Amino acid sequence: MVKSFFNYVCEEEALLAVLDVISQRCGYAYNEEYCFFPDRDDPDPSLHFDGVALVVCDEEVVITEVEYWRYVLQVGLFWIEQNRVGADAVRRILLRIPG
Numbered sequence: 001m002v003k004s005f006f007n008y009v010c011e012e013e014a015l016l017a018v019l020d021v022i023s024q025r026c027g028y029a030y031n032e033e034y035c036f037f038p039d040r041d042d043p044d045p046s047l048h049f050d051g052v053a054l055v056v057c058d059e060e061v062v063i064t065e066v067e068y069w070r071y072v073l074q075v076g077l078f079w080i081e082q083n084r085v086g087a088d089a090v091r092r093i094l095l096r097i098p099g
Contacts, residue, residue: 009033033055035068037053074092
């Protein structure tokens with residue numbers, strides 16, 4: 001499920017923009033796939049959770065932030081290995097990843 005989300009993101013032409021957004025702990029959505037972070041200030045208790053929620057085709061999974069950042073790093077490194085275009089921009093984005 002988690003890999004499906006990131007595989008979908010990797011197929012999009014806007015990968016650099018997506019990595020830029022999600023590396024700043026902001027949610028991202030495209031069609032039926034999205035990720036979002038908890039919001040303890042929101043009155044909706046369903047947004048009070050630990051980790052990061054990923055949704056693909058109406059299936060939701062919550063993973064720890066450590067797992068999430070590991071996947072983001074893997075996506076970025078894979079992009080760098082496969083594509084020289086934008087590699088420096090991806091490297092700069094990956095430097096923002098916590099831990």
